[in-house]
Amino acid sequence: MPHPSPANAVLETLGYALFLRGGDGSLREAGESPQWLRSLWPALEKDGAVLPIEDASPFLENFLIDAEACWQEGGEQRARSGPWVEETGGGERVELEATAMTASGQAVLLIERLGAEFAAKKNVLQKARETVIAHQRLNSEIQKKEILLHCVADEMTATLANIVTSLRLIEAEDNPPRTKVLLGLATRGTEDQQRLISRVLDVFSEEMGTIYGGKMANGNAADFWTALSQSVEMVEGAFADKGVKLTRSIGEKDTLRVPVEASHLERVLTGLLENALERASAGGAVEIAVEDEADSLLCRVTDSAPRMSGEAYDDLFSTFGMPTAGSHASAVRLHFCRIVIESCGGEIGCEPGETSGNSFWIRLPKVVAK
Amino acid sequence: MIQKKVCLLGTSGVGKTSLVAQFVHSMFSEKYLTTVGVKIDKKTVRVGDEDVMLMIWDLAGDDDFQRLQTSYLRGTSGFLLVADGTRAVTLDQVLELKTRVEGSMGSAPFLLALNKADLAPQWEVDEARIAGLAADGWHVIKTSAKAGEQVEDAFTELARRMIAAS
Numbered sequence: 001m002p003h004p005s006p007a008n009a010v011l012e013t014l015g016y017a018l019f020l021r022g023g024d025g026s027l028r029e030a031g032e033s034p035q036w037l038r039s040l041w042p043a044l045e046k047d048g049a050v051l052p053i054e055d056a057s058p059f060l061e062n063f064l065i066d067a068e069a070c071w072q073e074g075g076e077q078r079a080r081s082g083p084w085v086e087e088t089g090g091g092e093r094v095e096l097e098a099t100a101m102t103a104s105g106q107a108v109l110l111i112e113r114l115g116a117e118f119a120a121k122k123n124v125l126q127k128a129r130e131t132v133i134a135h136q137r138l139n140s141e142i143q144k145k146e147i148l149l150h151c152v153a154d155e156m157t158a159t160l161a162n163i164v165t166s167l168r169l170i171e172a173e174d175n176p177p178r179t180k181v182l183l184g185l186a187t188r189g190t191e192d193q194q195r196l197i198s199r200v201l202d203v204f205s206e207e208m209g210t211i212y213g214g215k216m217a218n219g220n221a222a223d224f225w226t227a228l229s230q231s232v233e234m235v236e237g238a239f240a241d242k243g244v245k246l247t248r249s250i251g252e253k254d255t256l257r258v259p260v261e262a263s264h265l266e267r268v269l270t271g272l273l274e275n276a277l278e279r280a281s282a283g284g285a286v287e288i289a290v291e292d293e294a295d296s297l298l299c300r301v302t303d304s305a306p307r308m309s310g311e312a313y314d315d316l317f318s319t320f321g322m323p324t325a326g327s328h329a330s331a332v333r334l335h336f337c338r339i340v341i342e343s344c345g346g347e348i349g350c351e352p353g354e355t356s357g358n359s360f361w362i363r364l365p366k367v368v369a370k
Numbered sequence: 371m372i373q374k375k376v377c378l379l380g381t382s383g384v385g386k387t388s389l390v391a392q393f394v395h396s397m398f399s400e401k402y403l404t405t406v407g408v409k410i411d412k413k414t415v416r417v418g419d420e421d422v423m424l425m426i427w428d429l430a431g432d433d434d435f436q437r438l439q440t441s442y443l444r445g446t447s448g449f450l451l452v453a454d455g456t457r458a459v460t461l462d463q464v465l466e467l468k469t470r471v472e473g474s475m476g477s478a479p480f481l482l483a484l485n486k487a488d489l490a491p492q493w494e495v496d497e498a499r500i501a502g503l504a505a506d507g508w509h510v511i512k513t514s515a516k517a518g519e520q521v522e523d524a525f526t527e528l529a530r531r532m533i534a535a536s
Binding site: 057059065082083095121122126128 | 402410431433435441445459494
């Protein structure tokens with residue numbers, strides 16, 4: 001077997017295959033083909049074989065148009081193909097790059113098998129693109145949370161302002177003892193709201209760990225019954241004002257802890273009740289039902305409003321989708337509920353009520369006492 | 371047999387390579403591996419009574435790190451524009467890319483694949499925007515390279531449009 005020339009041996013070591021362009025436009029290999037090239041294009045078995053462009057590679061066929069322009073221009077012009085990938089018959093991926101140039105008046109095509117340097121470049125690009133994607137996702141999340149924060153804060157601030165005004169008007173009157181009790185409740189509600197706004201703002205400005213996926217220590221888990229009782233107490237007056245009957249179908253048992261911060265759970269339940277109240281017509285009814293399941297509990301708030309369309313059910317909890325049913329305030333409330341419930345591993349949904357109306361439900365995992 | 375060159379266009383990480391892998395090899399990998407350069411695959415689809423061999427050029431994502439080489443688009447019969455439905459910004463980017471490509475090589479049949487339909491809860495491209503594109507005459511298909519949803523349909527519909535245009 002003849003030894004390759006030193007020039008050919010160097011080219012092969014560097015991962016290059018050299019082709020010379022003939023007068024008929026064919027590309028004839030200079031010297032012996034390296035093994036990687038023969039595995040790609042077996043027609044190059046023989047020394048000085050012609051590169052079967054049309055059968056070999058659509059990419060190369062396309063590049064040869066640029067190469068031809070480069071050869072016509074001559075001089076020190078070079079045309080580079082950029083990297084591309086071919087597969088051998090055995091399925092091995094081979095990364096290549098072609099360069100067209102003129103050397104000593106001869107049109108030359110170099111095909112390089114890309115090696116470690118290219119792998120390193122690819123690795124850098126991989127990391128850079130992963131970072132860009134992560135950055136885009138993070139930006140998007142931050143944007144959504146900022147919008148949510150402002151929506152929730154606005155909603156609560158407006159509610160608070162109404163309460164404060166009402167309290168001041170009532171306080172100015174000569175109140176019987178029962179009214180004073182009610183005033184006490186309302187004052188507590190106001191304070192709770194103020195604390196909640198402050199807490200939500202704190203949570204968003206720091207790391208949002210509690211609401212968004214943070215692990216909660218068992219000691220901080222809320223008692224569901226306490227939260228429900230507080231929520232019902234909070235909305236009872238509004239239900240009475242609108243003449244909507246609030247009924248409970250609850251088999252109340254011992255303490256039932258769920259992995260949600262108490263004020264958030266209270267806000268979720270209040271939100272569901274306010275949502276039902278908003279939908280219910282005067283004289284209608286809303287039912288709260290709680291079912292104790294094996295590892296979770298299911299709480300349903302069913303209203304007596306007309307049933308929504310199927311599409312509306314799908315859109316109710318969509319991320320900042322325009323509500324197809326209910327008000328904007330209602331959409332914000334439900335979105336807040338969804339975030340809190342899903343972040344603790346629970347589920348939220350809405351479906352037609354058994355006989356009529358709409359049934360909003362949450363399913364929360366139970367915290368098992370150790 | 372009729373042969374048509376199809377180029378996949380879109381920014382990085384939208385799932386162009388995954389769509390091709392699903393369409394040609396019925397494979398999907400969760401791991402994101404960036405494409406650097408070009409990979410060409412072939413697959414035959416049936417359009418009416420004809421078999422159409424698609425030469426699918428999977429091009430590296432166009433972004434700040436690598437710009438699309440328009441010489442790769444020479445002889446293209448149609449484009450599959452790909453955006454990631456969970457990143458609305460990628461739709462803006464592919465629209466901008468389409469304008470750039472059409473400015474340099476003229477128009478050709480195209481279809482927009484909004485990929486990652488399996489990640490519906492994280493979806494950012496809203497229905498109103500899709501309806502707006504449809505109203506402008508765009509054919510938009512929600513695909514999932516992971517689940518294989520609508521992938522075959524997207525390529526076949528593009529082939530049908532390319533045949534109709536030729």
